Amino acid sequence: MRNLRLTLAWAAALLVAVSPLVNAQTTSEKNLKSDKKAAMSKETLPRPKVIIFDVNETLLDLAPLKSSVGKALNGREDLLPLWFSTMVHYSLVETLSDDYHSFGEIGTAALMMVAETQGIELSYDDAKTAIVTPLRSLPPHADVIEALKALKADGYKIVSLTNSSSVGVETQFKNAGLTEFFEKRYSVDSVKKFKPHPETYKMALADLGVKPEEALMVAAHAWDIAGADNVGLQTAFVARPGKTLYPNADKPDYVVNDLSELVKHLAATKTAQADTESDKTLAEQLAAQAAKSAKRFPESVRKVYAEGIETVRATQIEESAKQVGDAAIDAELTNWNGETVKLSELWSEGPVVLMWYRGGWCPYCNIQLRAMQQNLDKIENAGARLVVLTPELPEKAKETAATNNLDIVALHDNGSAVARKYGILFKLPAAIVPSYRDKLKLPEYNGNDAMELPLSATYVIDKSGTITYAFLDADYKKRAEPADVIEAVKAAAK
Numbered sequence: 001m002r003n004l005r006l007t008l009a010w011a012a013a014l015l016v017a018v019s020p021l022v023n024a025q026t027t028s029e030k031n032l033k034s035d036k037k038a039a040m041s042k043e044t045l046p047r048p049k050v051i052i053f054d055v056n057e058t059l060l061d062l063a064p065l066k067s068s069v070g071k072a073l074n075g076r077e078d079l080l081p082l083w084f085s086t087m088v089h090y091s092l093v094e095t096l097s098d099d100y101h102s103f104g105e106i107g108t109a110a111l112m113m114v115a116e117t118q119g120i121e122l123s124y125d126d127a128k129t130a131i132v133t134p135l136r137s138l139p140p141h142a143d144v145i146e147a148l149k150a151l152k153a154d155g156y157k158i159v160s161l162t163n164s165s166s167v168g169v170e171t172q173f174k175n176a177g178l179t180e181f182f183e184k185r186y187s188v189d190s191v192k193k194f195k196p197h198p199e200t201y202k203m204a205l206a207d208l209g210v211k212p213e214e215a216l217m218v219a220a221h222a223w224d225i226a227g228a229d230n231v232g233l234q235t236a237f238v239a240r241p242g243k244t245l246y247p248n249a250d251k252p253d254y255v256v257n258d259l260s261e262l263v264k265h266l267a268a269t270k271t272a273q274a275d276t277e278s279d280k281t282l283a284e285q286l287a288a289q290a291a292k293s294a295k296r297f298p299e300s301v302r303k304v305y306a307e308g309i310e311t312v313r314a315t316q317i318e319e320s321a322k323q324v325g326d327a328a329i330d331a332e333l334t335n336w337n338g339e340t341v342k343l344s345e346l347w348s349e350g351p352v353v354l355m356w357y358r359g360g361w362c363p364y365c366n367i368q369l370r371a372m373q374q375n376l377d378k379i380e381n382a383g384a385r386l387v388v389l390t391p392e393l394p395e396k397a398k399e400t401a402a403t404n405n406l407d408i409v410a411l412h413d414n415g416s417a418v419a420r421k422y423g424i425l426f427k428l429p430a431a432i433v434p435s436y437r438d439k440l441k442l443p444e445y446n447g448n449d450a451m452e453l454p455l456s457a458t459y460v461i462d463k464s465g466t467i468t469y470a471f472l473d474a475d476y477k478k479r480a481e482p483a484d485v486i487e488a489v490k491a492a493a494k
Contacts, residue, residue, distance in 0.1 A: 001132065006319065016277050021403055023396055036423055042477060043233055045253055045269055046213065046214070046235055047266075047269070047403060047404075047405070048156070048214060048215055048216035048266075049157060049208075049210050049214040049215065049403055050156070050157040050158070050159060050208055050210055050214070050215045051151060051156050051157070051158050051216045051218060052159055052160070052161050052186075052201075052204060052215055052216065052217045052218065052228075052405060053158065053159070053160045053161070053182075053219075054160070054161065054162065054217075054218065054219035054220065054221065055162040055164060055169055055172065055196075055219045056135075056138070056162065056163075056164065056222050057179065057220045057240055057243070058218060058219050058220040058238055058240070059140055059141065059144050059176075060138035060139065060140055060141070060161075060172060060176060061138060061139050061140065061141050062080070062084075062138060063139075064134045064137065064138060064139070065080070065131070065133075065134045065135055065138065066080045067302050068130045068131070068133070068134040068370070069083055069111065069130055069131070070125060071130065072111065072115070072127060072130035073114065073115055073118065073120055073122070074118075074120050074151075074316070076118065076120075078272065079114055079118065081242070082114055083107075083110055083111050086110040086114055087103070087106055087107045087110040087114055088221075089110075090106050090109065090224065091103065091106050091163060091194040092109055093193065094106065094194070095193045096324060097195050100192040100193075102165050102189075103163045103164050103165065103168075103194070104128075104131065104132055104164070104165065104168065107131045107135075107214055108124060108127045108128045108131055108132075109127075111127040111130065111131060111208060111427060112124065112127050115127070122455060130228050132297070134283045135164075135168070136168065136171045136172055136173045136175060137172075138172060138175075138176065138465075139176060140176045140177070140178060140254075141240070141259075143180075143258040143259045143260045144178070144259055145177070146260065147179070147258075147259030147260050147262065147263050148178070148181040148259075149181070150263045151263060151266075155208070155264075155402050156268070157183055157208075158181055158182055158473060159182055159183055159184040159185065159186060159204065159208070159438045160173075160182055160184075160185045160186065161186040161187075161195070161200065161201070161204050161217075162186070162187055163187075163188050163189070163194050165187055165189055165436070166185065166187040166189050168187075169187060170185065171186050171415070173185065184207070184208075186204045186207070188200050190203060191203050192274075195223075195229070196223050196224055196226060196227020198227070198229070198230060198231050200227070201217070201227065201228055201231045202231060205231075205233075209441060209444070211232075211438060212231050212232030212233045213232055213233070213234065214235065215233050215234065215252075215256065216234040216235070216236060217229075217233045217234070217235050217236070218235075218236045218238060218259075218262065218345075219236075219237065219238065220237070220238040220240040220243050220244070221233075221243070222237070222245050222246040222249065222264075223246065223476065225237050225245070225246075225249070225252050226246055226249040226250075229249065229250055229252070234253045234254075235252040235253050235254070236252060236253065236254035236256060236262055236265075237252040237254070237255045237256070238254075238256055238257075238258065238259065238262070239255060239256065239257050245414050249306070262426055273331070277340065280311075281481060281483070282367070282368060282371040282479060282480075282481050282482055283478075285367050285371065286364055286368075286477055286478065286479060287477075289363050289364060289367055290364075290477050293363070304431050304432060305427070305430065305432060308428070308429040308431060308432045309474055309475050309476070310474075311429040312426050312429065312474040313474035313475075315426060317424065317426055317455065317472075317474060318455075318472045318473065318474060320423050320491060321422060321423035321424045321455070321457065321470075321472050322422045322423055322424075322459070322467055322470065323467065323470055324467055324468060324469065324470050325466065325467065326466070326467050327343070327365070327465055327467075328343070328347065328354070328459070328461040328465045328466065328467055329343075329418065329421045329422055329468060330342065330344040330465070331343050331417070331418045331421070333389065333411035333412060333413060333414075333418065334411065334412055335394065335397075335409045335410065335411050335412065336394035336395065336397055336398040336409065336410075336412070337409065341387070341411055343387065343461075344465060346385055346387060347461045347462070347463060347465055348463060348465075349385075349463075350383050350384060350385065350463060350493065351382075351383060351384040351385075351461065351462050351468075351493050352385050352386075352387055352460070352461045352462060352491040353384050353385070353386045353387065353458065353459070353460055353485055353490050354380060354387050354389065354458070354459040354460075355368075355372065355386065355387070355388050355389070355457070355458045355459075355480070356388075356389050356390065356413070356419060356454045356455070356456060356458075357369060357388060357389075357390050357410070357456060358390070358391070358453050358454065358476065359390060359392040359400070359442070359445045359446070359457060360391075360396055360397070360399060360400030360403065360445070361391060361393065361440045361441070361442070361445055361488075362476070364456070364476055364477055364479065365400075365456065365475070366400070366403070366404050368456070368479045369388070369400070369404050369408065370404050370405075370406070371482055372386060372388075372408070372482060373404070373405070373406050373407065373408060374482075375408070375482040375483075375485075375486065376408070378482075378486050379482075379485065379486060379489060382486055382489040382490050382493060383489065383490075383493035384460070384489040384492070384493065386408065386461075387411065388409075388410040388411065389410065389411050389412075389413040389418060389419070389454075390410045390411075390412065390413060391412075391414075391415070391416045391419070391445075391446050391452075391453070391454065392412075392445045392446055393411050393412070393445065393446065393447045394412050396445050397410040397412065403416065413454070415450070416450075416452055416453075416454055419454035419455075419457075421460075422457070424454045424455040424457045424472065425452055425453070425454050426452065426453065426454075426455070426474075427451060427452055428451040428452065428453060433451050436451065436453075437451065455472055455473065455474065456473070456476055456478075456479050457470070457471060457472050458470075458471040458480035459471075459480070460485065460488040460489055460492050461492075462492040462493075463478055468488060468491065468492045469484075469485070469488035469491075469492070471485075
């Protein structure tokens with residue numbers, strides 16, 4: 001017992017000693033997270049590109065484990081919460097002391113510790129058997145499978161992130177019948193740090209290629225929710241029986257009793273987002289996004305991007321590009337369905353709205369696409385057809401459409417060949433190339449290493465193939481207002 005007390009005292013001292021270091025390392029991240037929360041409190045949350053599920057207790061029911069642990073502890077099933085919290089506690093101790101044992105090894109040690117505090121004799125082998133055997137065969141909670149089916153049907157990408165080993169969670173999913181629902185299973189094995197350490201969440205985000213605010217973490221543990229929130233993820237707390245939130249942490253974006261409630265909340269959020277955006281002009285939505293982005297980046301970064309805009313503008317691209325009165329450039333392009341479209345055949349039947357977006361990685365493009373989708377009926381009723389071009393690969397364009405709930409099928413401007421002919425293609429200024437190449441992964445989106453992008457241009461072309469409206473701005477934060485485009489279409493249709 002004396003050794004156990006010394007161990008607990010050492011752990012407490014370690015936590016106190018390292019807390020200033022942890023705080024120093026994460027202050028900027030917490031500030032960014034707070035900015036994200038403040039911005040999102042005024043508007044609906046964006047639809048997450050990926051949903052990340054915790055596994056034990058969130059998806060899987062620990063009831064069989066309770067019986068097994070209770071048996072190992074002379075019938076004391078009431079000690080299961082103490083064992084679990086001790087296991088989590090020492091996973092944190094190992095993370096902070098830069099040590100690593102698997103969650104199973106820590107769980108076995110934690111059970112032996114609990115047994116010792118209760119005066120119960122328990123060998124290592126018996127403790128391991130009591131934990132590992134039932135842990136691999138836990139059943140899913142009653143709400144889980146139907147909820148996962150609904151989320152998959154709604155187009156969500158679903159992955160898991162667990163403190164358990166990779167082999168362990170693979171066995172768990174197979175035995176629980178969950179394997180088919182998950183595109184990837186992430187374990188802390190690869191970073192050798194346990195949740196809620198920031199590196200565990202960042203590891204999954206980096207592999208998925210998404211920003212924190214584009215992912216939703218779902219967990220039944222307050223510490224997991226707090227950890228994900230600290231990194232900037234959207235969060236959903238599942239209030240399984242006996243689970244409660246940590247009062248000193250920010251409130252999660254969603255609090256639900258089970259996953260069926262989460263499915264309903266996400267469906268409502270999708271509808272609310274569309275309603276909220278429809279009440280604002282596109283300029284207002286873009287300005288809100290710009291304000292949110294400004295909070296996320298330091299002045300030095302904002303200055304580099306602002307100078308990049310002016311560098312592009314100084315090339316006089318806005319003046320040298322195709323203008324009102326010029327003949328439109330014809331081209332044949334394909335969409336992600338493999339269908340070929342000839343632009344001249346479209347405008348011979350009536351006015352065409354020709355619009356470029358840079359890629360699904362660009363939040364301003366996504367806002368513009370949603371705005372045009374909301375005004376699509378008005379554009380078509382005015383007698384025009386909306387044609388969207390993008391340099392991003394067809395499969396990426398399809399993902400962009402799914403993420404933004406678009407009916408619009410974009411055409412692939414391969415190598416920005418058509419943008420080049422319209423004179424709206426520019427080389428990225430050298431100062432911002434690393435950001436676009438390494439952080440935004442532009443080569444992966446476009447399928448080439450050319451550090452080039454088109455202006456977010458919008459043209460209206462009449463039946464004669466003449467440009468009657470042109471929106472050209474070197475500032476990627478500014479786009480053609482749908483109402484102005486609709487008026488231009490009406491004029492071109494006369």
